[in-house]
Amino acid sequence: MFILVNLKAYPCDPVEVATAARDVADDSGVRIAVAPQAAHLSQVADTGVETWAQHVSPNDYGSHTGSTLAEAVAEAGATGTLLNHSENRMKLADIDASLDAAGRADLETCVCANNPEQIAGVTALGPDSVAVEPPELIGGPDPVSDADPDIVRNAVEAAAAVDDDVDVYCGAGISTGDDVAAAGDLGATGILLASGVAKADDPRAALEDLVAPLR
Numbered sequence: 001m002f003i004l005v006n007l008k009a010y011p012c013d014p015v016e017v018a019t020a021a022r023d024v025a026d027d028s029g030v031r032i033a034v035a036p037q038a039a040h041l042s043q044v045a046d047t048g049v050e051t052w053a054q055h056v057s058p059n060d061y062g063s064h065t066g067s068t069l070a071e072a073v074a075e076a077g078a079t080g081t082l083l084n085h086s087e088n089r090m091k092l093a094d095i096d097a098s099l100d101a102a103g104r105a106d107l108e109t110c111v112c113a114n115n116p117e118q119i120a121g122v123t124a125l126g127p128d129s130v131a132v133e134p135p136e137l138i139g140g141p142d143p144v145s146d147a148d149p150d151i152v153r154n155a156v157e158a159a160a161a162v163d164d165d166v167d168v169y170c171g172a173g174i175s176t177g178d179d180v181a182a183a184g185d186l187g188a189t190g191i192l193l194a195s196g197v198a199k200a201d202d203p204r205a206a207l208e209d210l211v212a213p214l215r
């Protein structure tokens, strides 16, 4: 299982979380990545943890004020990027163009979607992975793996029907190792989570709990 920790815009210390994630990944052998704010990418990458961007813009170099270029996040140390997160939705054409931009910069990609129907649609664009996240469960106490297991099962099935080379992750409310194990039992090959680590009093302990069933 891949554990992708999105720090969103939470007021946590990105370097503290990244250092803990690096250590827990090294110790457990579990693949863990951290997606900080764009301005923190270099600091996070300097810890040695696998580093992802939260978004990249659909455009190339040029007159695009406010853009987050795929090339720039790669230069800052990112090796992957989220796209179309529920809190940063994109037009379909822009997802497609951002996937092209990520490809130019050699970034791994994970496209988020609300439900299995959208998962099928974004899988057809050819990302490395997709992540199903019911918006109503994001940031809440109920893990998607318990609250809506069918959405994970159906997303796995929907993606496989389009392209079975695309990995399917799930997220929303995941915060414990039991949640991670349950998601794996539903067919997910990765977890996208945020508040369970970024808002934890002890992010290192939260990460250790997440990987406990995977050791």
Ligand SMILES: O=C[C@H](O)COP(=O)(O)O
Binding pocket: 006, 085, 086, 133, 137, 138, 139, 140, 171, 172, 173, 174, 192, 193, 194, 195, 196
């Ligand atoms: O990017 C992460 C997801 O939106 C899940 O967030 P959450 O773990 O706080 O529910």
